[in-house]
Amino acid sequence: MEINLLDSHPKTNRDYDKRALEKTPEIIRIAKQFGKEFFDGDRKCGYGGYVYDGRWKTVVRRMKEFYHLSETAAILDIGCGKGFMLHDFKELMPDCTVAGIDVSAYAIENAMPLVKPFLEIASAEGLPYPDKVFDLVISINSIHNLPIDLLKTALREVQRVCRGNSYITVDAWRNEQERQNLYKWVLTAETMMHVDDWKKLFNEVGFTGDYWWFIAD
Numbered sequence: 001m002e003i004n005l006l007d008s009h010p011k012t013n014r015d016y017d018k019r020a021l022e023k024t025p026e027i028i029r030i031a032k033q034f035g036k037e038f039f040d041g042d043r044k045c046g047y048g049g050y051v052y053d054g055r056w057k058t059v060v061r062r063m064k065e066f067y068h069l070s071e072t073a074a075i076l077d078i079g080c081g082k083g084f085m086l087h088d089f090k091e092l093m094p095d096c097t098v099a100g101i102d103v104s105a106y107a108i109e110n111a112m113p114l115v116k117p118f119l120e121i122a123s124a125e126g127l128p129y130p131d132k133v134f135d136l137v138i139s140i141n142s143i144h145n146l147p148i149d150l151l152k153t154a155l156r157e158v159q160r161v162c163r164g165n166s167y168i169t170v171d172a173w174r175n176e177q178e179r180q181n182l183y184k185w186v187l188t189a190e191t192m193m194h195v196d197d198w199k200k201l202f203n204e205v206g207f208t209g210d211y212w213w214f215i216a217d
């Protein structure tokens, strides 16, 4: 199902033309390392400061209701960064089990203390978990950082470890203007598509979860 569960997030102002001018091969190379520069360096290289601001609180409450999660649900976040969303799940549902993976050693090293023990360095195409152990598998703006073949494997991995629901968001466009904006903006994504092509891909690999888009509008 196509559904926006992140609509409570504050709207970010993006200057697409400025980013396109600043986006040198060196900046892209640095961003793709997903190190300190990407999270907490200059805005040119990524977030320009990836700081906890509580914006996931509303989202996790919404997800809990939407997916009818029990207080003891097991939740996985793929591309969890510093664990902000998992932190808010753990605060909302102290008896839930959380797990997170990310390729970034920097993000995990600097993760929220409440959830840091449950985070691991791993890549989305090889999840270090047994089959069917999570009630909710989430991946926000992360798996599009893989080239298409590995991305397909990552979607199959979501299916494998999930015994309940899953929710992912990926870079996408609905029209030519959004496609151009996205190409100007993106630093790290390897796979970006029209929303209809994403839906075909989900179908092809047998991904049955819910989804939404990062749209550069």
Ligand SMILES: C[S@@+](CC[C@H](N)C(=O)[O-])C[C@H]1O[C@@H](n2cnc3c(N)ncnc32)[C@H](O)[C@@H]1O
Pocket (backbone or CB within 6 Å): 034, 078, 079, 080, 081, 082, 084, 101, 102, 103, 104, 107, 122, 123, 124, 125, 139, 140, 141, 142, 143, 145, 146
């Ligand atoms: C745009 S950030 C999103 C972080 C977090 N999900 C959020 O919404 O705040 C993308 C994240 O994906 C991670 N990432 C990139 N490639 C990955 C991969 N192959 N497997 C897992 N995580 C990856 C990055 O390190 C980064 O934390």
